[in-house]
Amino acid sequence: MKLNKQLLFSLMAAIAIVFSSCKKDENPPQNTTPDNPLDELIYIGETSVVGAGTIVKLYAQEELFVGYNHLYFAIYDSANPAQQITDAHIEITPMMDMGMMQHTCPVEQPELDAITSAFKGVSVFIMPSTAGQWTMNAIVHNHANMKMGIASLPLTVVEKAESQLISFVSEVDSAKIFVTRIEPQSPEIGLNPYVLGVYKKESMMSFPAVTDINISITPEMPSMGHGSPNNVNPVHTENGIYEGQVNFTMTGYWVVNMDFFTASNDTIKTGQQFEITF
Amino acid sequence: MKCRKHITLLLGVLLCSQLFGQSSLQDTVHLQEFDIVHSKRVSLNTATSPKRIDETLTKITGVTLIKRGNYAAEPVFRGLNGGQMSLTIDGMRIFSACTDKMDPVSSYVASNNLASIEISGNDNAASMGSSIGGAINFNTKQPQVNAPEKFSGNFNQSYNSNANGLNSNLAFILSDSNWAIGINSNYQNFQNYTAGGGKKIQYTQFEKVNIAINTTFMLSAKETLKAQFIYDDAHNVGYAALPMDVSFAGGRIYALSYKRYLTNGSLTLKAYGNNITHIMDDSKRPDVPIRMDMPGKSNTYGMFAQMEFHANKKHHLIITPDYYFNQSFADMTMYPNSADRPDEPTMYMITWPDVYRHSASVDFADHFQINDSNQLHINAKYEYVTSMVQSEFGKKQLHSLGFDATTPSTYHLTTASLKYLRTINHKINAYGSLGYAERQPTVSEGFGYYLFNSQDAFDYIGVPDLKKERAVKMELGLSAEIKSIYVNGSVFHYQFADYVLGIVNSDLDGMTIGSKGVKVYENLPSASISGIELTLKTSLFHEIELKNVSTYTYGIDNQGAPLPLIPPFRNVSQFRYRINKFALRADVILVASQNEFNAYAGEESTPSYGLLNVGASKQFSLLKQNASFGLSADNIFDSYYWDHMDWNSIPRPGISINAMFMMQF
Numbered sequence: 032m033k034l035n036k037q038l039l040f041s042l043m044a045a046i047a048i049v050f051s052s053c054k055k056d057e058n059p060p061q062n063t064t065p066d067n068p069l070d071e072l073i074y075i076g077e078t079s080v081v082g083a084g085t086i087v088k089l090y091a092q093e094e095l096f097v098g099y100n101h102l103y104f105a106i107y108d109s110a111n112p113a114q115q116i117t118d119a120h121i122e123i124t125p126m127m128d129m130g131m132m133q134h135t136c137p138v139e140q141p142e143l144d145a146i147t148s149a150f151k152g153v154s155v156f157i158m159p160s161t162a163g164q165w166t167m168n169a170i171v172h173n174h175a176n177m178k179m180g181i182a183s184l185p186l187t188v189v190e191k192a193e194s195q196l197i198s199f200v201s202e203v204d205s206a207k208i209f210v211t212r213i214e215p216q217s218p219e220i221g222l223n224p225y226v227l228g229v230y231k232k233e234s235m236m237s238f239p240a241v242t243d244i245n246i247s248i249t250p251e252m253p254s255m256g257h258g259s260p261n262n263v264n265p266v267h268t269e270n271g272i273y274e275g276q277v278n279f280t281m282t283g284y285w286v287v288n289m290d291f292f293t294a295s296n297d298t299i300k301t302g303q304q305f306e307i308t309f
Numbered sequence: 310m311k312c313r314k315h316i317t318l319l320l321g322v323l324l325c326s327q328l329f330g331q332s333s334l335q336d337t338v339h340l341q342e343f344d345i346v347h348s349k350r351v352s353l354n355t356a357t358s359p360k361r362i363d364e365t366l367t368k369i370t371g372v373t374l375i376k377r378g379n380y381a382a383e384p385v386f387r388g389l390n391g392g393q394m395s396l397t398i399d400g401m402r403i404f405s406a407c408t409d410k411m412d413p414v415s416s417y418v419a420s421n422n423l424a425s426i427e428i429s430g431n432d433n434a435a436s437m438g439s440s441i442g443g444a445i446n447f448n449t450k451q452p453q454v455n456a457p458e459k460f461s462g463n464f465n466q467s468y469n470s471n472a473n474g475l476n477s478n479l480a481f482i483l484s485d486s487n488w489a490i491g492i493n494s495n496y497q498n499f500q501n502y503t504a505g506g507g508k509k510i511q512y513t514q515f516e517k518v519n520i521a522i523n524t525t526f527m528l529s530a531k532e533t534l535k536a537q538f539i540y541d542d543a544h545n546v547g548y549a550a551l552p553m554d555v556s557f558a559g560g561r562i563y564a565l566s567y568k569r570y571l572t573n574g575s576l577t578l579k580a581y582g583n584n585i586t587h588i589m590d591d592s593k594r595p596d597v598p599i600r601m602d603m604p605g606k607s608n609t610y611g612m613f614a615q616m617e618f619h620a621n622k623k624h625h626l627i628i629t630p631d632y633y634f635n636q637s638f639a640d641m642t643m644y645p646n647s648a649d650r651p652d653e654p655t656m657y658m659i660t661w662p663d664v665y666r667h668s669a670s671v672d673f674a675d676h677f678q679i680n681d682s683n684q685l686h687i688n689a690k691y692e693y694v695t696s697m698v699q700s701e702f703g704k705k706q707l708h709s710l711g712f713d714a715t716t717p718s719t720y721h722l723t724t725a726s727l728k729y730l731r732t733i734n735h736k737i738n739a740y741g742s743l744g745y746a747e748r749q750p751t752v753s754e755g756f757g758y759y760l761f762n763s764q765d766a767f768d769y770i771g772v773p774d775l776k777k778e779r780a781v782k783m784e785l786g787l788s789a790e791i792k793s794i795y796v797n798g799s800v801f802h803y804q805f806a807d808y809v810l811g812i813v814n815s816d817l818d819g820m821t822i823g824s825k826g827v828k829v830y831e832n833l834p835s836a837s838i839s840g841i842e843l844t845l846k847t848s849l850f851h852e853i854e855l856k857n858v859s860t861y862t863y864g865i866d867n868q869g870a871p872l873p874l875i876p877p878f879r880n881v882s883q884f885r886y887r888i889n890k891f892a893l894r895a896d897v898i899l900v901a902s903q904n905e906f907n908a909y910a911g912e913e914s915t916p917s918y919g920l921l922n923v924g925a926s927k928q929f930s931l932l933k934q935n936a937s938f939g940l941s942a943d944n945i946f947d948s949y950y951w952d953h954m955d956w957n958s959i960p961r962p963g964i965s966i967n968a969m970f971m972m973q974f
Contacts, residue, residue, distance in 0.1 A: 220658070221705030254599060254645035254653065260817045261709060278709045280759070280820065283656030284645065308654060 068147045072103055075186065082180025083173040084109045085116060090149065095165075095188045097156050098195025099211040099228050104141050104169060105149035117143055120172040121150045125186070129163035137209065137230035137238040139270055155211050155228060155238075157198065159190040193308060199300045203293055207232040208241065210289070210303065213272065218279060218309040225277035225287070227265050240271025244299060245292040250277050250285055284308045361476065361497065365420040369428060370842050370858050373876040375954040376961065378548040379472065379502055379513040381416035381558075385954060386428065387801065388838045388862045388875045389442030392751035392809070393778070397446045399537070400579065400615075401564060402633045402668075406587035406607040407555075408660050408753060408760045411548060415447065417541045417560035417585065419495035419519035421465070421478045424450040441748040441780050442803075449537065452491030454527050456484035463973040471943075471965030472513070474499035487527040495519040501547065505949035505963035512547030512554055512593070531570040538563045545593075550956035551763045552597065552823075557588040574618040574626075582610040598822040599646060605639030605661060625676040631669070637752045638663040638700075660760055662703020662714070664752050666696040670722075686728040686742075694749045695719040698756060698773075706758050707773065710817075714756065714773045720749040722777060736790040744782040750775045754809050754830045759820040762811075764956045765911025767828040768819045769811050776832045779806045795846040802839040807832035808866070810873075813909075836872055838864040854885040863905070873910035874954050877903035877917075890928035894941075897921055903953040913958065918950035926969070936972040943967065 072090035079086045090103040104121050108114040121141050127134050141152030156165065165186040172179045196211045214226035225248060229241040246265045251258050257280075265275030279285055285307045291299040363382040366372050374382035375390065386394055396414035397403065405412045427446040462481040468474065480493045497517045503509050520540045528534055539562040546555040564581035589603040611633030618626045639661035645653040670692035677685040698704050698714040707714040726744030733739060750771070753760055757771035786799035811828030819826050840862035848854050859880045864872035878901035886893040898920040906912035924941030947964040955961070 219705065220702050221709035252656065254647055254650075254656065255643065255820065256822060257818050257820050259709070261711060280706065280709060281641075281643075281656050281658035282654075283643070284650065284653045 069103065069105055069149065072147075075102075076184050078182050078184045079109060080169075080171045080180035080182045081109075083119075083171040083178045084176055085119070085171055085173050085180070086112060087121075087169060087171060087182040087184070089167065089184055090147075095156060095186055096191045096195060097159050097188060098191065099213045100154050100156060102141070102152050102154055102167075103144065103147055103149040104152070105147065106171060106173070108175075115148050116173060116175060117148050118174040119150070120174065121152075121169050123152055123154065123167060123169045125154045125156070126166050126168055127158060127163050128166065132235065134235040135238065137211075137228070137240070137271070153228075155196070155209065155230060156188045157196060157209055157238075158188070160186070160188045161190075193306045195305075197303055197305070199303060201231075201299045203297050203299050208291070208299065209238070210291075212305050212307075215277070215307065218285075218307050220279060220282060222261065223277050223279060225263070225265055225275045227273045227275075227289075229271050229273060229291075242267050242269075242271055243294045245294065245296065246273055246275070247290045247292075248275060248277060249288040250279065251288060252281070252283060252285055254284060279307075279309070282309055360420055362415050362418060362420040362423075365423070365426070366415060369426065370844065371428070371840075371860055373879070373952065373954060375410075375874065375956065376952065376959065377411060377550040377956045378515070378546065378959070379499060379962070380515040380517070380543065380546045380548075381412055383410055383413045384415055384445060385874055385876065386442060386445065387803075387840055388864050388872065389803075390874055392748060392754060393440055393442035395440035395444040397444065398539070398562060399449055399564065400446060400613065401562065401581040401583065402609055402611050402635070403560070403562065403583050403585065404607045404609055404635050404637060404752070406585040406605040406637070406639070407558075407589065408603065408605055408639045408757065409551065409553075409589070409762070411551070411555060411589065412558050412585070412587050415445075416543070416558070417519075417562065417583075418447050418449070418539065419478075419493070419517075419521070419541070421480065421495050422449050422493045422519065422521040422539075424448045441746045441778055441805075449521060449523060449539075450491060450493065451523055451535070452482045452489035452525055453484055454489045454525050454533075455486050456482065456489065459484055461974065463971065465969070465971040467967055467969040469499065469965050469967050471962045472499040472502035474502075488525060490522065490524045493519075493521045493523075502962040502965070504960035505944065505947045507963070508949075508960070510549050510960060510962075512549040515543060515546040517541070517543040533568045535566045535568070536564070537566075547593075550959040552594065553589050553591045553601065553603065554593050555587065555589050556592065557586065559586045560584070571618075573620070574616065576617075577615040578612070579615075580612040582608070584608050600644040602642045603639065603660070605637070607635065607637050609633055609635045623678045625678075627672075627674040629672040629674075631672065633668050635666045635668075636663065637661045637666070658758060659700055659703045659706060660758050661752055662698045662706065662756055662758065663700040664696050664756050665699055666694060666752070668692060668694040682732040684730040686726075686730070688724070688726045688728075688744075690722075690724040692722040692724070693719070694722065696749075696752070696755060703756070703758070707756065710770060712773050718750075718755055718773045718775075720747075720777050722747040722749060726782070737787070738789075739787045740785070742782075742784045745780070746782065747777045747779045749777055750809055750830065757830075759827070761821040761824060762828075762911070765828075765909070766823060766825045767811065767813070767911075768821055768824050768826070770814075770817070770827060770829045772830050775809065775830055776807045778809050778832070780804060793847050793849075795844075797844040797846075798842065800839075800841045803837060805836040805838075806834065808836035809833075810836075810866070811910075833867050835867040836865065838862060838872065838875070852886055852888050854883075854887075856883040856885075857881070870909075871905040871907050873907035873912055875903070875905065875907075877901045877905075877915065877953050892926050893924070895921065895923045900952065906953070912953070915951070915953040915958070918948055919946075920948060920950070921945045924967075931972060934972055934974050936970070939967075939969040939971075941967045941969075 069090055073093055075089040075091050077088040086107040086109055088105045092101050106116040106119050125136050136157045137155040139153035141150035144151035165188050167184045167186050169182040198209045201208050209230045211228045213228050215223040230238045231241045232238055259278040259280045261278050263276035265273035267273050287305045289303045290301040366384050371387045373385050376382045403414045425448045429443045465478040467476045475498045477496045482491045499515055501509055501513045523537045526534045541560040543558040548554050562583040566579035568577045585607040587605045591597050613631040616628045620626055640659045643656040672690040675687045695717045697717040704714045724746045728742035730740040755771045755773055757769055759768040761768050781804045784801040788797040809830055810833050812831045814827050814829045817827035843859045846856045861878045862875050864875040866872055880899045882897040884895040900918050902917040903915045906914050922943045926937055926939030928937045943965050949960055951958050951960050
């Protein structure tokens with residue numbers, strides 16, 4: 032096999048050389064302009080931040096959904112919209128207006144991302160836009176001109192077919208807990224990272240990360256009645272993010288059952304689950 | 310899988326019609342055993358009663374069958390099975406395409422297309438591709454060039470009352486001065502059979518077509534070129550012992566070979582290929598928890614050269630370099646049926662992860678005639694086998710169980726044997742042999758992924774870095790003719806190391822619904838199989854022949870527990886009476902109970918049973934051609950029985966009346 036492959040490769044290489052030498056003159060000049068990494072993302076919207084003299088464009092990896100969203104805030108100079116500003120600071124507060132009340136949701140504050148030159152953060156939307164109006168509020172400090180302003184951008188958040196977020200009330204302290212599935216987003220056969228974000232509602236305006244609980248997971252294929260071996264329970268890393276591993280031994284519809292315990296193993300909640308189909 | 314029943318031996322006749330005249334009607338399968346030579350060649354004289362391949366195989370001493378339905382029984386030789394035996398057709402390596410062992414290689418031939426079956430036990434002699442337990446090679450019939458009759462053929466039709474089974478054969482040979490072509494066709498169609506006592510056994514039906522074309526060209530006085538093609542299709546095959554059936558099993562086997570006769574020997578070059586497709590599904594089963602499709606395919610391409618020299622009068626050397634490539638792929642799609650989730654997608658996994666296996670070997674054999682009464686057979690073989698998973702999906706599956714399939718699994722296999730034969734006087738011969746053999750794990754043992762075995766109800770997982778299985782094999786034999794009684798006996802002992810067996814892994818849960826858990830293949834430190842075979846034969850008044858064959862096998866693992874798939878004591882008596890053109894036969898088969906069973910492998914103790922089969926046939930002339938008619942009754946007492954190795958104790962057929970008509974032209 033190896034030999035075959037080598038033969039094949041040498042053959043292909045030989046062919047490639049012959050062809051390339053024949054076509055040398057026809058080769059178009061190589062495109063040397065690098066693609067804008069932001070073009071790989073989904074454009075959500077933009078707004079000008081008058082106070083800071085900037086325009087903020089919001090990108091995401093996909094349409095905004097209930098769950099753990101990576102957000103990219105690209106800041107441009109209002110006077111020179113082609114100029115991306117990296118010497119800046121941004122602080123976000125997503126807000127949900129439900130009429131009777133307003134609340135925010137868990138976030139990870141944006142930091143400069145070397146690849147996109149945008150400010151990359153996270154917003155864990157805890158309900159879809161059908162429940163009210165989501166607005167992304169962001170305080171922008173433009174260090175270049177030492178000015179500050181507030182960006183405000185209406186958002187549309189959808190619920191995915193398979194829920195990315197669950198919530199329950201802690202049996203220990205009656206706090207409302209939100210758990211979002213961060214990985215896997217593109218599940219595949221075999222071992223997958225299983226990453227959760229866990230947050231707690233302290234008030235309408237405060238959803239801090241929960242960093243000290245124990246989580247146990249048990250995947251299950253309901254139609255076949257079997258689970259899978261070699262799963263790894265998620266453990267806390269930072270910012271309320273718990274990393275483990277889930278094993279999908281075949282494709283299809285899986286349920287990952289989850290139980291949550293305090294550090295001293297008091298039950299916070301059992302019998303929770305995410306559905307994962309691939 | 311396929312070929313089980315009644316393969317008619319029609320085409321056998323292909324060879325030459327002369328044989329016909331000589332072969333008597335009475336004996337359906339004439340066993341010529343060169344037992345003393347340890348490797349046996351069973352010649353299948355074209356005979357009158359059409360037999361299916363399974364029935365043919367059971368005529369061979371030491372062979373028993375694992376049945377899962379009424380088709381494609383798996384031959385077991387002295388308690389060795391599966392990857393321990395190498396099964397070939399005309400020296401061609403063929404690998405089953407079914408992950409559940411439902412299509413042994415014997416299922417892709419028809420016994421009417423076979424000239425002989427060669428079995429080599431522990432001396433590894435004679436056959437291509439020997440494995441740890443030896444080899445079974447099916448030799449197909451070759452048309453004779455320049456035969457006395459330019460055109461010949463035969464037709465054979467039989468009917469089985471129990472399963473409403475038809476077995477039809479039609480064969481032609483066209484022979485010219487420098488070429489010949491033989492076409493052999495077989496069609497079998499059997500319904501569900503009825504077990505002893507009258508119980509209809511569902512899912513034992515099958516239908517099969519086998520067409521084999523063999524051509525020979527004389528390129529010169531010393532050179533022949535042969536081309537062969539076997540087309541084999543089985544449809545609607547029931548597997549009563551399994552939760553699934555086979556809607557289609559197909560084999561396409563083709564080869565080209567060149568032979569040159571030299572002054573002191575010959576040179577044969579052969580290139581071949583075969584494509585096996587096996588479609589397992591449960592669409593005929595009314596109640597299944599979940600519907601599944603389990604197709605598999607196995608493609609093999611190979612070539613070998615065989616050089617024979619008579620170095621001098623004392624040495625007969627055979628050197629055989631051999632190469633083959635096999636690709637095995639099987640997957641499984643499951644169709645969920647939950648009312649709560651009508652949109653749930655199908656579930657999918659790969660059970661044989663597209664394994665590419667390359668094998669290169671060279672085999673050396675010397676038959677050394679020391680003097681008139683002493684012979685030495687020396688055999689040595691080295692084989693290099695490497696297997697690589699091609700499917701990324703499959704690699705991830707195995708990785709998720711903790712196995713690394715990203716690098717090839719490679720084995721260096723050495724096989725050697727020495728056999729000493731002594732002619733004590735012209736009536737007494739003796740031999741002793743000592744052999745050492747190794748084998749690589751099968752695709753299932755190395756890479757299988759949750760393969761359900763319905764015998765023990767465990768899912769099996771292969772291990773890519775399993776060690777090779779090894780064995781030391783010893784055998785002693787004696788044959789003697791005392792007055793008119795011919796006695797032939799042998800004792801053998803196989804001592805295994807790193808014996809491959811599935812061991813329960815309680816950390817893993819079964820995947821299949823109804824599965825009891827998971828077994829992972831492991832190497833047992835040791836195991837052994839011993840046995841004894843005894844044949845007695847005598848003739849009375851030239852018209853009566855009596856033969857009695859007893860076999861007993863005993864197998865234990867490293868802890869002294871019985872090995873699975875060990876047949877119990879068996880005694881077969883044959884009575885043959887022949888006068889003029891009339892023949893009578895009666896067979897009594899007595900099989901002891903088996904209480905040395907392996908519960909771990911899902912076995913239970915099996916009660917003893919006895920069978921009586923009788924038959925009669927008459928030869929006559931029809932339209933100036935040889936013809937014959939036969940009637941027989943199998944299991945005449947309608948016993949309800951099953952054999953120890955049959956899966957899930959599925960009973961075998963009760964009484965059946967068979968009628969057969971054969972004509973040659």
